[in-house]
Structures are given as structure tokens and as C-alpha cells.
Amino acid sequence: MSPELSKSGPIWSLGTMSGTSLDGVDAAMLLTDGNEILAFGQSDYRPYSDEERGVLRAAMGRWDGTEEAAAIVVAAHGALLGGIVGADLIGFHGQTVAHDPGGRGTRQIGDGRLLAHMLDCPVVWDFRTADVESGGQGAPLAPFFHHACARWMEADEPLAFLNLGGVGNLSWVDPGVEIPSDPGACLAFDTGPANAPINDLMHARLGREMDEGGALAARGRADGRILDRLSAHDWFDRLPPKSLDRDDFAWLLEGVADLGDADAAATLTEAAALCVARGLAQCPSVPARMLVSGGGRSNPVMMAALSERCDCEVVPIETVGLDGDMLEAQAFAYLAVRSARGWPLSAPGTTGVATPTCGGRLSRPEEAVEALSSGGEG
Numbered sequence: 001m002s003p004e005l006s007k008s009g010p011i012w013s014l015g016t017m018s019g020t021s022l023d024g025v026d027a028a029m030l031l032t033d034g035n036e037i038l039a040f041g042q043s044d045y046r047p048y049s050d051e052e053r054g055v056l057r058a059a060m061g062r063w064d065g066t067e068e069a070a071a072i073v074v075a076a077h078g079a080l081l082g083g084i085v086g087a088d089l090i091g092f093h094g095q096t097v098a099h100d101p102g103g104r105g106t107r108q109i110g111d112g113r114l115l116a117h118m119l120d121c122p123v124v125w126d127f128r129t130a131d132v133e134s135g136g137q138g139a140p141l142a143p144f145f146h147h148a149c150a151r152w153m154e155a156d157e158p159l160a161f162l163n164l165g166g167v168g169n170l171s172w173v174d175p176g177v178e179i180p181s182d183p184g185a186c187l188a189f190d191t192g193p194a195n196a197p198i199n200d201l202m203h204a205r206l207g208r209e210m211d212e213g214g215a216l217a218a219r220g221r222a223d224g225r226i227l228d229r230l231s232a233h234d235w236f237d238r239l240p241p242k243s244l245d246r247d248d249f250a251w252l253l254e255g256v257a258d259l260g261d262a263d264a265a266a267t268l269t270e271a272a273a274l275c276v277a278r279g280l281a282q283c284p285s286v287p288a289r290m291l292v293s294g295g296g297r298s299n300p301v302m303m304a305a306l307s308e309r310c311d312c313e314v315v316p317i318e319t320v321g322l323d324g325d326m327l328e329a330q331a332f333a334y335l336a337v338r339s340a341r342g343w344p345l346s347a348p349g350t351t352g353v354a355t356p357t358c359g360g361r362l363s364r365p366e367e368a369v370e371a372l373s374s375g376g377e378g
Contacts, residue, residue, distance in 0.1 A: 008033060010031050011337060012086050013032060013088065013333040013336050014027060014029050014087035014089070014091070015330055015331065015336060016081065017328040018094070019166060019328065020096060020246040021210075022053050022166075023048065023209065024046050025076050025080050026043070026329040027043060027080050027329055028040070028330045029042045029086070032334050033337065034334065035148070036148065036152070037149065037151075037334070041086075042086075043329065045325070046076055052072050055068055056073075056095065059109065060097055061097065061098055061245075061247060063107055066097060066109050069095070069109055077115055078115060081115075090115065090119065090122065091125075092112045092115055093108065093328075094109055095110055097109055098245065099245040099246075101132045101136070101243060105132050105133075106128045106129060106132050110125070112125025116365045117365050117367070122365070123363050124335075124339045124340055124361065124363075127332070127345065127360045131345070131346045131351050131357050131359050134353050134355075134357050135353055135354055136351035136352050137241055137352050138351060139243040141345055142331040143161075143171040143186040143187075143349075144186065144344075145327075146161040146173050146186070146331075147180040147186050149322060150175035156175070156176070157287075158174045158285055159175070159288055159290075160172050160283065161293070161317070162191075162292045162293070162294075164295060165194060165195060165328075167193060167194055168190065168193070168296075169188070169190055170188065170190075170191050170276065170280070171350075172187045174186075181347040182347075184284075185347075187240060187241070187284060188240070188241055188351075189279065192235060192249060192272070192278075192279070195296055197249065197253055197268045198210065198211050199211075201253060201256070202216070205264075206261065213299065214300055214301030216262050216266075217265040217266040217302075218300075218301050220261075221262075222263070223267045226255045226256065226267050226271070230249075240279070241350055243351070252268060270305050273309050273310075277309035280310055280312070288313070290315070291319070297324050303316075338358075339358060339362065344357055345359045346359065
């Protein structure tokens with residue numbers, strides 16, 4: 001291991017995220033020792049083109065035959081990260097295309113060895129496999145970073161961090177517990193569908209990628225029968241931690257098939273808020289605040305629904321000085337340092353793994369020859 005990675009002090013790590021909403025690639029720099037957050041650095045974003053997005057969408061749910069999509073993921077990340085200088089390490093999440101922790105496992109496409117060669121920088125990747133192989137859900141992985149954020153904020157009471165991407169992820173953290181892998185520090189789980197059904201609806205009906213600003217949902221009325229069916233789903237009886245695949249609630253789109261566009265959007269938006277509220281009820285205590293990141297925080301209809309349904313203050317994460325667009329990328333910058341130093345990325349309270357578990361694969365630039373000769377997708 002190079003001195004930059006093995007030393008105990010802080011290093012600049014560059015994290016990435018390409019989420020299931022398929023909008024593009026986020027990248028963000030973080031100065032951290034894998035425990036504390038010392039500084040936030042440069043960030044950037046590269047949207048996927050319509051053509052790229054189409055290929056990625058076709059790869060969703062596939063366990064093989066995704067070579068073209070994997071190449072797009074690596075090329076897009078390489079183009080974006082090549083413009084950000086000063087990183088000692090890169091945390092490359094890749095693109096999740098399938099997630100079945102109780103069965104076939106989890107699959108993120110994109111080969112970190114190729115990226116290490118392209119950028120001449122060590123890359124940590126394949127973050128989730130070790131957790132799943134150890135009996136965990138493999139997701140969510142951001143809670144330890146959320147715990148670090150709460151301590152960076154000098155919070156003195158439990159907080160909830162809610163990411164509203166394709167799927168909703170909730171982290172309940174107690175900053176009074178110093179070590180994130182210790183019992184009582186973190187509880188985390190997927191709440192249910194968030195933006196994915198709305199985005200799929202907009203794409204299928206209107207050829208648009210999202211309900212910008214919740215404008216369509218604001219003109220509609222949510223269908224109570226569909227919401228009642230959702231609320232009765234056995235997902236909400238399962239104790240956390242727990243995780244979902246992007247399409248586990250695909251029946252919601254079928255449920256709104258006979259509704260007009262506005263009513264369908266309103267129903268799916270309200271459904272996301274309902275899932276979060278049901279999840280919040282499973283937390284150890286009501287948090288002081290719920291800090292919202294991801295695309296959903298820019299949807300005032302969804303935020304209003306959350307405020308109506310949840311028994312705590314619901315605010316965009318920018319309220320506390322954090323960047324809601326880059327939080328997940330920053331999380332993988334943080335996790336990359338922890339992985340490189342052999343520290344846990346998950347714990348029983350975050351993924352259901354039996355014991356705190358490290359994960360990720362560290363690849364160096366010189367390993368590119370092996371990657372090219374292996375013929376694998378990554």
C-alpha cells in the first residue's frame with residue numbers, strides 16, 4: 001500500500017455515484033482520514049446522454065450481457081474524473097443494475113481496474129459484494145458517512161438522513177456514539193420506492209426524465225386505494241435493516257395505469273412519502289430533524305407530503321451546510337478511505353451483516369493489463 005493510503009492522517013479522496021435514477025455521474029472530493037470529515041472539496045457532474053441512458057435502462061435487472069452499458073459507465077466516469085485533480089484515491093461505486101441480496105447477490109457494472117489505469121490513480125470499487133457474501137443486504141452503505149456528517153455538524157441528538165433517489169434510503173444516526181460500527185450508532189434501510197416510479201411514468205407517458213419541480217403531481221390528486229394497498233404491503237412489517245431493488249415495487253406503475261397523468265404522478269409522489277413515514281416509525285426514536293438529499297428534495301410536492309406525514313422537521317440538507325446533490329459521491333469518497341485502511345463499511349444495524357464488515361477492492365493503475373486480458377465486464 002502506498003504511503004498516501006496507509007498513513008493514518010487525512011487524504012483527498014474522490015468519490016462517485018451513478019444512481020438508479022440514471023440521470024448522470026456525480027463526483028466529489030473529500031478530505032478525510034476515514035473517521036472524521038476535515039474538508040469538502042471540488043465537485044462536478046456529467047449527465048448521461050439520451051442514448052447512454054437508453055442503454056443503461058436496458059441493462060437494469062440484468063446479471064449478464066451488459067458489456068455495452070459497463071463501457072458507458074467507465075467512459076463517463078473517466079471523462080468526468082479526469083477534470084478533477086489532486087485525488088490520492090478514488091471511490092468508484094459503478095452502476096447498480098441488479099440487487100438480490102437474498103438470492104443472486106448484487107451487481108454493479110464498471111471495472112475499477114480500467115478506471116485506475118485511465119486516471120493513473122488507485123481506485124476502490126465493488127463496495128457491496130463482501131457485505132452480501134457475509135449475509136448482509138449490501139445496502140445502504142452511506143450511514144457511516146452520515147454519522148460522520150452528524151459529528152461534523154456537532155449535532156448532540158439523533159438525526160435522520162433521507163436520500164430520495166430512485167429508491168428512498170433512511171439513516172438514523174446517534175452522534176453521541178463515537179464509533180459508527182458500534183451498537184446504537186446507526187440504523188439504516190431502504191424505505192421503498194422514491195423517484196424511480198415517477199421517472200419511469202414520465203418517460204413512458206411524456207418522454208421526459210422527471211416531474212420537474214413536482215409540477216405535474218401538483219395538478220393531480222393521489223388515489224387513496226393505491227396508497228392503502230401500498231401501506232398494507234408486507235415490506236413495512238419487515239424489521240430493518242432491509243434493502244430493495246429499484247423495480248421491487250414495479251406494480252405501482254401498473255396500479256396507476258388507468259389514472260390520468262397528473263393523478264398518477266400525484267399518487268406516486270405521495271407513495272414515496274408514505275414509505276418514508278412508515279420507515280421512520282421503525283427508528284429507535286423520533287429524530288430531531290430529517291435532512292433530505294437526492295433529487296426528491298427539489299420536488300416541493302414530495303417535501304410537503306413528507307412534512308405532512310412525518311413527526312419531525314423535514315428540511316433540505318443544505319439547511320445544515322451540506323450538498324444534497326453530492327452527498328452520495330462524498331460518501332463513497334469517505335468509504336474508499338475506510339476500505340483502503342481495512343475499516344468496516346457496514347454493521348448489523350446498517351445492512352444486517354452479522355459483524356462489522358469491510359468491503360471494496362483496491363486496484364492500482366498497473367493492474368489494467370490484467371483487467372484488459374480478463375475479458376470481464378466488471
